[in-house]
Amino acid sequence: MSVPQESLEALNARASSHFDGAEVASQTASQTAPQAAPASSAHSRARVWRMPGEGPTAALSAASVAGLAALWWLATHLHWLPPLFLPTPEAVWHAFVDAWHGRIQGGLPLSEHLFWSALRVFGAFALAALTAIPVGILMGVSRVARGLLDPPLEFYRPLPPLAYLPLVVIWFGIDETAKIVVIWLACFAPIAMAARAGAKSATVEQLRAAASLGGSFAQIVRFVVLPAALPEILTGLRIAIGFGWTTLVAAEMVAATAGLGQMVLNASSFLRTDVVVMGIVLIGLIAWGFDLGMRALERRLVPWKGRG
Numbered sequence: 001m002s003v004p005q006e007s008l009e010a011l012n013a014r015a016s017s018h019f020d021g022a023e024v025a026s027q028t029a030s031q032t033a034p035q036a037a038p039a040s041s042a043h044s045r046a047r048v049w050r051m052p053g054e055g056p057t058a059a060l061s062a063a064s065v066a067g068l069a070a071l072w073w074l075a076t077h078l079h080w081l082p083p084l085f086l087p088t089p090e091a092v093w094h095a096f097v098d099a100w101h102g103r104i105q106g107g108l109p110l111s112e113h114l115f116w117s118a119l120r121v122f123g124a125f126a127l128a129a130l131t132a133i134p135v136g137i138l139m140g141v142s143r144v145a146r147g148l149l150d151p152p153l154e155f156y157r158p159l160p161p162l163a164y165l166p167l168v169v170i171w172f173g174i175d176e177t178a179k180i181v182v183i184w185l186a187c188f189a190p191i192a193m194a195a196r197a198g199a200k201s202a203t204v205e206q207l208r209a210a211a212s213l214g215g216s217f218a219q220i221v222r223f224v225v226l227p228a229a230l231p232e233i234l235t236g237l238r239i240a241i242g243f244g245w246t247t248l249v250a251a252e253m254v255a256a257t258a259g260l261g262q263m264v265l266n267a268s269s270f271l272r273t274d275v276v277v278m279g280i281v282l283i284g285l286i287a288w289g290f291d292l293g294m295r296a297l298e299r300r301l302v303p304w305k306g307r308g
């Protein structure tokens with residue numbers, strides 16, 4: 001059967017137009033694809049999700065400190081408050097210089113006050129960490145330990161240090177032991193409570209996996225429970241050091257001749273508000289610096305915290 005010549009030419013013309021259209025479409029797609037890719041990537045970057053509260057805060061913290069300093073300067077230089085209630089920043093700085101050279105009540109240089117306060121607070125804090133972490137972990141993994149230790153811990157935990165300070169003085173005298181014991185008691189409870197709560201962070205799957213691999217009770221506690229409790233323990237340490245500095249003034253009320261708390265109490269007796277504010281600022285800066293160090297340690301030891 002023969003096909004007419006005109007039909008063959010029509011078929012060839014339609015096939016040629018079809019292939020030409022496909023080639024044009026492919027060229028158009030290849031030209032528009034690089035333009036669409038940046039828009040798509042920019043759209044995906046704009047939709048990156050963050051955890052609540054995540055992000056840098058250094059600029060905000062600097063602005064907060066600068067704002068408080070400016071408010072302090074305005075309140076004192078515009079005489080919103082009398083100097084007896086709030087001294088000027090310049091007066092506080094001069095008090096710092098005088099205290100550093102020992103030109104305040106008592107005649108001791110500021111370095112000696114710093115040394116004794118740091119020795120008492122950080123010594124008691126280290127002792128509390130060494131004793132409270134094992135006690136808290138034991139309470140978290142042992143029903144017997146929790147039943148025996150929970151009542152005395154919960155009983156004394158809400159008591160203010162000034163409540164049991166006279167009893168500690170009667171038991172241990174007025175030397176350094178009484179001061180360290182008072183600060184140790186203030187630091188012990190938050191660390192133990194944090195370690196106890198952190199011991200419950202280990203999941204059942206982790207505990208069963210360690211047990212199925214033949215781990216003993218001590219090995220499970222050391223390699224499973226303790227790492228899981230580490231974020232809570234570090235938080236408890238940060239809270240405890242704050243309690244330690246808070247208790248310092250009460251501890252140095254007991255026949256102390258040197259220390260930041262004793263310096264502040266002595267200055268308040270002579271209405272030296274500049275020295276009082278200087279001591280408060282110094283205690284706050286030391287505690288803040290320690291807290292920043294604990295945050296850096298936390299980021300290094302538990303980088304998975306908040307990313308689960």
